[in-house]
Amino acid sequence: VPDVLIDRLRERAWRLTPQRRAIAEALAGEHVHLTAEEVLAAAKRVVPEVSLATVYNTLGELVAMDEVAEVRIAGSSSVRYDPNTRQVHHHLVCRGCGLIFDVHPTGVDNLVLARHERFGMRVATVQVTFVGLCSACAESRHP
Amino acid sequence: VPDVLIDRLRERAWRLTPQRRAIAEALAGEHVHLTAEEVLAAAKRVVPEVSLATVYNTLGELVAMDEVAEVRIAGSSSVRYDPNTRQVHHHLVCRGCGLIFDVHPTGVDNLVLARHERFGMRVATVQVTFVGLCSACAESRHP
């Protein structure tokens, strides 16, 4: 299975239109976590007539196909879309500007919940989010 | 500083009205992560004329005072309010019904981000979320 979103989509029986291609290409790359509006803006650079509805429709399909993941970051009201569904990863977020990086911390497998704190639940996955300040935000706060 | 929200509020110069008291009391207890609508419903049992606007106004103030924290869980569109701001804690979430427990896993302090994955950021806090299925949801899926 190819590593790049657009290539994976080609392998599926997925109706390819100029709009959908533009949307998929907007999600190319690493550390990509765009909002729907940002995807629209990027797609419009290639296909100016794309509509926000199509962006939402397409993103919804990609999420359903598990080719894109929704990311909700505390402090931002809108959903972000992450094309990296092929690799387990976590996030590092700047609490100043909302910038998000994909990270692969060590020690995640050693996180343990005591039995009495499992409350009868079977744990399936663990999500780790590091929160900090990027250098740009750190400077603008201590000028 | 008292452990219970309503007692902490008494210590601050915080104008106490029946509505605000009802809202603060709705947030009493452990493992409490209510939505604004749920807070409204609980508050109405005590003060039937409370309005949703007042609930939002009050919750917003409590968050600004750092007496309540906003919690955004993937898969739920609405913000939840967590009165436990006095104790570092993490969350265990049922991906079936959205039930949330406060947890205190071991190993959090051993999570390490390699320098090249810090991208120049100073890390301030780490949030860990365990995702699983509660026993009720597990049963209803394997009937």
Next chain:
DNA sequence: TTTACTGCAAACCGTTTGCAGTTCC
């Protein structure tokens, strides 16, 4: 008495949807 909280209703934002028209396969 004064300041600030309350409720209503309208506005707001991000997201979803129905539908008529168009396009890909």
Next chain:
DNA sequence: GGAACTGCAAACGGTTTGCAGTAAA
């Protein structure tokens, strides 16, 4: 040719706000 996609615009759910009235201190 036909199923599936597109754009528009209207609807939606959650949240915020302006304002006139009311109540806490």
